[in-house]
Amino acid sequence: MSESSLRVVWVYPDLLSTYGDQGNALVVERRARQRGLKVARQDVRSDQPLPTSGDIYLIGGGEDRPQRLAAERLRRDGGLQRAADNGAIIFGVCAGYQILGREFVNDLGRSEPGLGLLDITTVRGDGERCVGDVLADVDERLGLPQLTGFENHQGVTHLGPTARPLARVRLGRGNGIGDGTEGAWRETVLGTYLHGPVLARNPHLADLLIKLALDVNALPPVDDRWYEALRAERIAAATVSPS
Amino acid sequence: MPESTEPLTPRARLAVTAGKAAAAVSRAAGRGSGSVIGGRVALKVDPDLLGRLAGHLDVVLVSATNGKTTTTRLIAEALRAGGEVVSNALGANMPAGITSALAAGAKARFGVLEVDEKYLHAVARDVSPKVIALLNLSRDQLDRAAETRMMADHWRDGLEGSPATVVANCDDPLIVWAASAATNVVWVAAGQEWKDDAWSCPACGGVLQRPDEHWACGDCGFERPTPTWQLSGEKVVDPHGSAWPIRLQLPGRANRANATTATAVAAFFGVPPQTALERMFSVTAVAGRYDVVTHQGRDIRLLLAKNPAGWLETFSLIDPAPSPVILSVNARGADGTDTSWLWDVDYTRLAGHPIAVLGDRKLDLAVRLEVAGLEFTVCEDLGEALRVSPPGRIEAIANYTAFQDLRRIVGN
Ligand SMILES: [Zn+2]
Numbered sequence: 236m237s238e239s240s241l242r243v244v245w246v247y248p249d250l251l252s253t254y255g256d257q258g259n260a261l262v263v264e265r266r267a268r269q270r271g272l273k274v275a276r277q278d279v280r281s282d283q284p285l286p287t288s289g290d291i292y293l294i295g296g297g298e299d300r301p302q303r304l305a306a307e308r309l310r311r312d313g314g315l316q317r318a319a320d321n322g323a324i325i326f327g328v329c330a331g332y333q334i335l336g337r338e339f340v341n342d343l344g345r346s347e348p349g350l351g352l353l354d355i356t357t358v359r360g361d362g363e364r365c366v367g368d369v370l371a372d373v374d375e376r377l378g379l380p381q382l383t384g385f386e387n388h389q390g391v392t393h394l395g396p397t398a399r400p401l402a403r404v405r406l407g408r409g410n411g412i413g414d415g416t417e418g419a420w421r422e423t424v425l426g427t428y429l430h431g432p433v434l435a436r437n438p439h440l441a442d443l444l445i446k447l448a449l450d451v452n453a454l455p456p457v458d459d460r461w462y463e464a465l466r467a468e469r470i471a472a473a474t475v476s477p478s
Numbered sequence: 479m480p481e482s483t484e485p486l487t488p489r490a491r492l493a494v495t496a497g498k499a500a501a502a503v504s505r506a507a508g509r510g511s512g513s514v515i516g517g518r519v520a521l522k523v524d525p526d527l528l529g530r531l532a533g534h535l536d537v538v539l540v541s542a543t544n545g546k547t548t549t550t551r552l553i554a555e556a557l558r559a560g561g562e563v564v565s566n567a568l569g570a571n572m573p574a575g576i577t578s579a580l581a582a583g584a585k586a587r588f589g590v591l592e593v594d595e596k597y598l599h600a601v602a603r604d605v606s607p608k609v610i611a612l613l614n615l616s617r618d619q620l621d622r623a624a625e626t627r628m629m630a631d632h633w634r635d636g637l638e639g640s641p642a643t644v645v646a647n648c649d650d651p652l653i654v655w656a657a658s659a660a661t662n663v664v665w666v667a668a669g670q671e672w673k674d675d676a677w678s679c680p681a682c683g684g685v686l687q688r689p690d691e692h693w694a695c696g697d698c699g700f701e702r703p704t705p706t707w708q709l710s711g712e713k714v715v716d717p718h719g720s721a722w723p724i725r726l727q728l729p730g731r732a733n734r735a736n737a738t739t740a741t742a743v744a745a746f747f748g749v750p751p752q753t754a755l756e757r758m759f760s761v762t763a764v765a766g767r768y769d770v771v772t773h774q775g776r777d778i779r780l781l782l783a784k785n786p787a788g789w790l791e792t793f794s795l796i797d798p799a800p801s802p803v804i805l806s807v808n809a810r811g812a813d814g815t816d817t818s819w820l821w822d823v824d825y826t827r828l829a830g831h832p833i834a835v836l837g838d839r840k841l842d843l844a845v846r847l848e849v850a851g852l853e854f855t856v857c858e859d860l861g862e863a864l865r866v867s868p869p870g871r872i873e874a875i876a877n878y879t880a881f882q883d884l885r886r887i888v889g890n
Contacts, residue, residue, distance in 0.1 A: 253617065
């Protein structure tokens with residue numbers, strides 16, 4: 236963590252920003268500023284080198300071809316692995332989550348190497364796409380309330396021995412292997428299928444990223460009225476009428 | 479394809495009659511205009527009907543993510559200078575609705591048809607259009623629509639070897655990718671404010687460089703073609719360099735872009751720009767869009783914005799701050815059930831406007847606006863939104879079903 240400001244890097248918005256992924260960068264930025272932190276946000280396109288000294292890296296969702304291109308360019312760049320070695324916080328969503336793993340199936344139907352930052356392997360499911368609301372209980376070690384979000388993917392992600400599930404679904408498909416797991420995490424690298432602006436529905440998760448980056452146990456409270464109202468509504472809607 | 483003089487076959491005539499009967503039943507039952515149900519019955523009796531009905535017409539197809547309904551209206555008005563026009567003016571833009579529209583046009587010279595993006599390929603194959611106008615492609619209804627770039631690929635496959643003249647927006651790289659497969663293309667610089675679906679080169683996946691209005695791929699050389707028609711401020715510049723003032727009753731840059739494309743299409747059929755543009759002035763609200771209504775003593779302008787590109791164009795045409803704004807968002811089937819797109823819209827453009835928030839997903843909007851650092855009031859219904867809005871004409875911006883809800887409430 237730099238002394239002057241929290242450095243938030245949004246990785247490859249030109250390729251991985253299909254589902255409102257900018258929301259995660261905006262929420263982290265807003266909630267850090269509300270705590271009086273200075274924030275330096277850097278949106279890095281896929282023809283630019285990734286800085287290795289960021290505090291929080293956000294990597295979003297995208298369609299199959301952009302996902303392959305992003306993986307190719309991230310492997311070639313090497314910056315995200317170096318940032319992880321430096322202890323940066325890395326949060327991947329959907330296609331970005333898969334890229335953080337060992338390998339996934341690309342748009343050409345072939346196995347594409349990921350970055351190996353999470354011990355996960357993704358294949359393409361042969362069933363229907365997972366589309367709809369998700370409700371999940373977070374790994375208790377992370378100390379977070381329920382996750383609420385929306386998923387839209389065809390991936391089936393298997394967790395290896397060093398990856399822990401981020402959450403267990405009450406509603407929705409999550410990792411799609413039928414064991415109820417959703418997402419994965421290890422140390423400072425976290426991934427989820429709850430796509431797009433997942434932090435807007437889960438501000439405590441945004442705060443967790445900030446706390447990990449600052450290496451603190453708590454943050455000053457902020458006005459969460461609208462987040463809480465939205466969470467209550469979506470959790471109630473998901474509980475009453477599973478979509 | 480029958481010659482223009484060839485009468486409909488008995489089977490096709492029966493199909494039209496069956497379709498009209500079904501439409502009449504549907505109307506009598508109070509189920510709207512009946513155009514879609516009529517078309518479905520007609521197609522069932524004779525699957526080749528679409529082609530037969532279009533056989534004697536000069537057909538123009540219009541497709542895009544945004545602006546196709548309005549542009550279809552503008553083209554139809556312009557072409558009436560040259561003969562009778564049949565058109566699916568109510569936006570029934572899938573094959574069944576198109577069939578119904580054409581069935582009403584036995585005496586017409588032109589068929590001007592809005593086509594849903596997914597059906598462009600199939601409809602173009604059936605009706606042998608003279609002109610295909612392509613305006614823009616961007617993200618829309620992400621929970622179910624195919625990805626935008628794949629749509630461009632699909633169009634490109636369909637246009638390969640097509641004898642139609644494609645009138646296409648050279649400022650949208652995805653449109654250029656689709657249209658450049660066609661043999662005859664008229665490039666129109668119609669502009670495109672939304673750029674976030676085309677940073678990646680559709681040809682090779684490289685990153686597009688966009689220093690100004692020009693764009694080019696640094697890797698493969700795919701670049702913006704030179705336009706022959708241009709939107710320049712409030713004027714259309716024709717291929718000879720003459721500038722024609724655009725006078726519309728429809729607001730905004732996007733509608734001037736639509737008028738520019740419509741002028742180029744009309745010129746293809748020999749209608750001069752001045753005539754075309756003068757005729758377009760008669761187009762007012764299209765299916766309630768841009769209508770100013772009075773409700774509970776307040777003037778409200780109804781603005782439809784269905785996706786991030788649409789919201790961006792809408793923000794550019796509203797009255798300046800501090801005019802009051804009402805935002806309403808639903809996420810029902812016709813809207814797409816995923817509200818993620820709200821985060822692709824730059825709501826900071828509304829800074830300085832008093833904002834009232836409505837709709838099934840008003841809480842999603844509330845969080846979005848909170849994170850944007852804006853002041854807003856969350857309201858239970860339109861009445862409350864009107865009460866909390868300070869004096870002045872209100873700009874009400876809503877997505878698809880929220881817009882229909884507003885129209886119903888204000889009796890529009
Ligand atoms: Zn290229």
